[in-house]
């Protein structure tokens with residue numbers, strides 16, 4: 001299991017941390033995709049680095065086309081400024097593992113929804129103090145003390161994807177992941 005702190009440590013340690021002596025080897029085109037999903041699961045979301053791009057659910061598919069790895073990406077929402085950074089992170093993350101040719105295809109339909117956030121991602125968000133998205137459109141509980149006595153302070157938090165809420169019991173403000 002990869003935990004969020006592992007992801008962050010891995011980044012600062014450089015790309016060769018997981019497979020010493022192997023990271024620079026070229027990945028053979030057509031090779032098994034499972035480890036590649038694992039590598040992408042270590043590429044952090046640029047806006048919320050405690051979750052990976054795989055946790056976020058934006059990586060929809062991987063396929064080899066000749067010697068090129070095709071990555072299908074659905075952006076979180078059209079106004080999200082992180083889209084270009086997400087594509088760069090994918091390219092960099094895969095090149096560091098020895099995938100030489102990467103082609104990223106944008107897939108806008110079906111549109112990304114917060115339902116695509118993984119359970120691991122939701123748990124990492126809450127542990128980090130961000131309330132994970134709920135079908136009701138507001139947080140179900142305070143990520144600090146689990147109180148359900150919460151109220152909205154502002155429609156916009158530290159990024160456009162988040163709203164600011166406050167807990168009525170522990171009085172701590174927190175971000176709510178509100179995208180779509």
Ligand SMILES: [Zn+2]
Pocket residue numbers: 142143144145146147167168169170171172
């Ligand atoms: Zn609280």
